[in-house]
Amino acid sequence: MSLDHASEQVQRLSRIVFRPWEPQIICAFVRFEMADRLAKGGRTVADLAGELGAHQDSLGRFLRSAVVLELLETADGDTFAITELGRLLCSPEAGMRNIVMMNFTPGIWNRAGRLHETVMTGKTVLDDAGEDLYDYYRHNPVERAWHAAAMADLAGDAGAAIAEHHDLGGVSTIVDVGGSLGVLLSRLLEGAPGVTGTVFDLPGIVESGREWAAKTPVADRLSFVGGSFFEDTPPAADLYLLKQVLCDWGDEDSARILDFIHRGAPSGSRLVVIEWMRPDGPEPSEYDSMSLGLQTVTGGRVRTEREFVGLLEGAGFKFESTVTVPSTLLPRPWNLIQAIRP
Ligand SMILES: Nc1ncnc2c1ncn2[C@@H]1O[C@H](CSCC[C@H]([NH3+])C(=O)O)[C@@H](O)[C@H]1O
Helix, strand or coil, X not given: CCHHHHHHHHHHHHHHHCCCCHHXXXXXXXXXXXXXXXXXXXXXXXXXXXXHCCCHHHHHHHHHXXXXXXXXXXXXXXXXXXXXXXXXXXXHHHCCHHHHHHXXXXXXXXXXXXXXXXXXXXXXCCCCXXXXXXXXXXXXXXXXXXXXXXXXXXXXXXXXXXHHHCCCXXXXXXXXXXXXXXXXXXXXXXXXXXXXXXXXECHHHHHXXXXXHCCCCXXXXXXXXXXXXXXXXXXXXXXXXXXXXXXXXXXXXXXXXXXXXXXXXXXXXXXXXXXXXXXXXXXXXXXXXXXXXXXXXXXXXXXXXHHHHHHHHHCCCEEXXXXXXXXXXXCCCXXXXXXXXX
């Protein structure tokens, strides 16, 4: 290896390893609502520092860092304006703002810092209090709300995919298990008059869901039941949805969730699992790091179709088909893994 080549490689590495701050700069950018503050045009460091009550010199450094990330632009290093990327990062339509707050705040961020432990043990990281992510969220309502809002951003998009690709003919009741605030279900109910829906989720989430749902046009057809899918049977329905829930859990826990759904599911009812899916085979995939991240923070993973079919059939459901539909938000498609309760 020539020296030139070696130093080229070091440079390449250094571009990766000197950047642990960047996610936190992005997170602070959202936290400080920079897009709103700069909506009417460029502003100086002193002006922004006064408004934020921030330390001026540090804020200047922060703003210049955001320029390097292409979130801001500046001609003189003192007046800063928002870029298209910066505006997009903060816009509710792009669906990234809440995902930033979910991923880069302590619940997930601190656990991600212990990823090596999961690689060694194969187990979820528990924090110093011995808690997994959802236990932690129980007494961290602010972070729990960001998580719920991030899920809500992803749910609207998936709702459109389901409405288009899953026939709701013959369905009069839908239960969304782990349905969070009810965004997915409300989207579906909007396009399905006469259908009623119930969200089944943890009691704390259900409380916020009721508040959120009261403002929707389908409030009278959308109800909430609080409980745990490890201990309670979700209410009976013609159609069960299970979106981005199994990805949070290992096989044993997933089997338990499916078993509780199965116990209450009438014969002939349907279950649609909505997830990202890893291709079969040993080739490295972009899903691998996501899968490891999920395993670290919640104990779950990204599964293959064959693994989903194994879980579903193990719990007594009959797998029918998988429909893959593009997401309007992300470069990863949604998979609707459809099964029936015989
Ligand atoms: N034990 C549990 N019982 C019921 N719901 C739970 C439990 N543990 C976690 N959850 C919920 O599972 C959901 C996973 S996040 C997915 C939310 C939603 N299905 C969506 O895709 O938008 C969260 O809303 C959690 O509150």
